[in-house]
Amino acid sequence: MRNLYDNLINRKEKVSFHMPGHKGKMLEGMNDFLENILKIDVTELSDTDDLYHANNIIAEGRNNLALFSHAKKSMYLVNGSTSGIVASIMSVLDENDKILVEKNCHKSVINGVRLARGKSVEVECDGVCEQEILIENLKKDSSIKAVLITRPNYYGIYQPIEKLVEYCHENNIKIIVDEAHGTHFALDCFDKNAMQLGCDISINSYHKTMPAFTQTAAINFNCEDELIDKTISNLQMIMTSSPSYIFMTSVEYAVNYCTKYESKYAELKEIIDWFYSEIEGLDFIRKAPIQKNCKRDFTRIVLECDNPSDVNEHLIKNGIYIEMIDDKNLVLISTIADEKKDFEILLEALRSYKKSDSTKTYKTYDYLLNKIIANDIVIYPPGKIFAKKNSTINQEQIDELNDLSSKGVNILLK
Template identity: 30%
Template sequence: MGDLGEGLSHYQRQGFCSFHTPGHKGRQEFFHDLNFCGFDLTELPGLDMLHSPSGIIAQAQKRSAQIFGANETYFLVNGGTVGNQAMFLALSGTTKHVVVERSSHRSVMSALVLSGFRPDYLSPVIHPEFNLPLGLDIEERLSWSEVSACHVTYPSYYGAGIDLQRLLAKRADLAPDMPVLVDQAHGSHFLGSLFPASALKLGADLVLHSTHKTLSALTQSAMLHVQGSRVSRARLRQSLELLQSSSPSYLLLASLERAGEYALEIERWEPLREEVEKLHSTVGERFRILSQKDVGTYGIHSVDWSKVLINTLPLGVSASHCVEFLRKDFGLEPELWDEENILFLIGIGNTPEDIRRLTKGLDHLANRTLSSNTKDFKRQNARRIVTSLPPQILTPREAFLAKKRQIPLRESLGYIVGETISPYPPGIPIVVMGEQMTPEVLETLLMVGKGHWQGWQGFETQTIWIIEEEQGMS
């Protein structure tokens, strides 16, 4: 076995309790009759074709549309990324402007590169206690009639939902023909009364589900749902054919089909919600946990209880210190953490015992830290979230195609940035290519320590790609 295989085996042997993607949590029951070797097939007679389905794939997609409430559903085997990209490539209209939530996933920014649209950004509302972009002010004034579409994220990576119903009502009043596109990557489980309403139920035109994140589909599989006639189905199919593999994995397709069926088993979630409520009552006074009490504040309209977002500042210790304790002593593996927040993601494959284990771990953590004399952690990097959007000089596509050069990061003030820089997870950009480097962005990048980055090629050497001056600086 090679290094990669050994690494996977070693990790599995450690027996961590998963509070991260994928949603199936490695439970065999979701794949009990899926022959992984035998079903690893290509487009053979009787097996249909993903890009022109008329048989078993077409029927599976039709069934998924019925389950999730869409007019039509497309299976994605290149992840949710191609869903966001296809949304933009499918757009038509006389204007090349789109309204985009600034705290969107980086795949939305890549969609702007591919499509050439110029984004008019909606600024997120930063929650002062979590220091995260959790809400959105949808009353922000925009020229709704002058854009081709509006793209928003619902819910956020952290489980906070915007007032999508209000946004769709504004569309009906101000621009009834404008498509509303929704990245519901982290809300594919929004079915039934246990969760907030789905974007499809509220009336969005195109809705992306990263079905592997909280449901039982295999990693890299997703769905793109469509309803209504504001977006051309023909253009959408052409966009997906352009973006997706010509050799789709039938294992991913089969897992998508059954993920929809398992999603209907709402009773799986009921005992999990009960345990999450017990978690809040047990440790909620010692941690700052995002909860239903936050609805109606800082642009938050709903909260998904299956995302347990914990801020560690009340304990006086860093999130990384807490994670180290939880992993070592209780075998708990969270989805992500930053300097002061930890996100635990509950999926359809979790069990009540998993959440009881999490509650026990958090209880021991709180008791240990509150009785110690090491509570000296304070918010050192309050500017980690860029609150003022940098000036947009070039569109992302213009910047991508422009001539670039690398310079030291410290010397980049005032230049047009030539790469999109995102901490990952969650993949929300600090700066998007085509924007001008500002003092706030520069200070934020200079202050960051170790981490996982996407798009920043010169992180180790502290260099950055900038646009050559003749490409728009004059």
Template identity: 30%
Template structure:
């Protein structure tokens, strides 16, 4: 048995099939890395070194790493930018721990990544969830409204930190500038998980970055849309609310003491890729995306969605016109070697590569594969489109029913999901992707939550956490 290498062997097999990547990481199986720099790909193993003389130290950068971070800082126009080698997760944790003390109340956008929720939990702060708007055609939660933020400030004037997610997973951006200005006018520090927006400053045709709009701390997953290796991310510090040494302190605690030079080198290369993105590159990208969207729209089984808000052109979302789930569509595309980023009950999400004009895109081959994937008769797979609309009125602003201290004093038990209405959840329920919790420990379980989980289970969603959820069971706190 020890002669086997199951993961390595599967990766070799997978890459030998020449699959087409519409998912992260942004280097797209190395295509954006090696289009004019084959040496970079050949040298990957040799770049896996450690903190040798002349190679600097991520935790005390005074040489080449410091120089690379300075170039990043200058590009984004902030006070200080940091390389992250443990993904946006470590950036979210660090900025939250630097901003909150035990017992602080904090506004947090409800459709935030689990790392944001975990950061609040580690800080022992008290989250006040602000529910985003709901888009009926897409059937997804979208962006936070300025109206909800105003209501929250009026209801909780003592809160001094707001955590936003922008763009959302589907690329949507709302009134981000107005919300940041509103928060600052009320003495509120704004933290933004901009995991999917590292490329926004590459051209003024992209949506504006939270960095440009005045957010105080911004975290970006460079690996999602830029040609960086997985776990490569950036943190941008640009605030007077928080001391920089607090952020650095938590980064030193949370980041690996043996940071990957491969990841750091890829972050340096990704910054260079973005800094040299030209108008000609944008024109080529825009034309290619427009052509791709128009060709997808010609496939009778598909509907290509248009943004209800400002949106990221790299994100392309489709739905079935014959009432098939996004999970089914995704599986059919995978049979033809087209791997997408995400499926939900209704949608499939493509993450388009951030092309430069020198990079060829096999449009005809991809559309041929899409048509072939959808030519299969799917009529025997039943599906009823049953997705609840928004959270019922009065739920725009929600506090936990049980705080961290109270949770520690309660016993837990597992019950049927059908019996969980009004119970207090004792586990985190996370469909993955996108990694946005439906329920958090201490949160009251509503019929909206129950129906949402049931629909996702029925449609074939995957969940992180207890496997009991697949048996329609959930863990609650006893009274």
């Protein structure tokens, strides 16, 4: 039985503009890592330490991780960022406590609130919620115990948060950052990460923007020991009791590689700037604008185009796979594993694109009118909840779902 293995090995992908950040390439040191992968696939023994009660080699690894992340303490997450988000929410909320979140947050945030039996106060913004809006909402409700923001978001957009952090600290409000897409912000060549900005907890996905295996992640702390201990205790309930040493050493590899070759980010920026200049002559696609008062991580390439689904299908036919599309954008993830030749292949494919004249069928959602849904409706990627379970779907929502579906956006409903 090798169906999954054979299908993955035989994929026709030429170029990856999606996670994981290693892009399937044999980077320096990766060969040694893979040659020894069976040796490092061990369990928790007397000489291999214990993830949740570390005092030996894992403790040393966690200390190094904290240094890299500019944190007081860090912890490996072997069940992805989702486990860190859920555990942190469970740790800052008691039953019926409130947490302020962005309405377009990842589904794991809402699931964390559910598991904590808390209440989410959702702020609806067009894109990233600016810190002034979040502070205004906190002032309206003094019973809010915590804030969770996404920084940067799936589109690489991020906002200043210094005022928000200051307000939270002055008012004993915990601030958590879903920094899954900003792990590389720990490097000196990027703007400050959540830990450097004084946030209490941040969660990083190492596989998204750095050369680590899928599912690798970490949680970082700059808060009091009591909250750290409570969060790690909650992690023991929701993470595996058999942590993957392959995952943990993969994080170590990614940190070492990106630290050693940090200068490659300047080279990558030059390549991306060159790519943007080359697509200026194409009338169907353009560099997406950046939200006011915000910045975009240059490694996140967002291309606004007239028909993202059609363009994406053309790229796939040319062996190019990107991270996601929405109703008006293509989103590509670039890392220091990318080379100029990857962008040249992408550019060649875009130049050869011709709009399809064929009429495509798409799923419609009219059958949901006035129905109570048993599960969340999720737009995935990026993983935001469109409608929560147990809610009744109205005509406006159906029209929006049909519009998204017609544009090739992936909608999850079970």
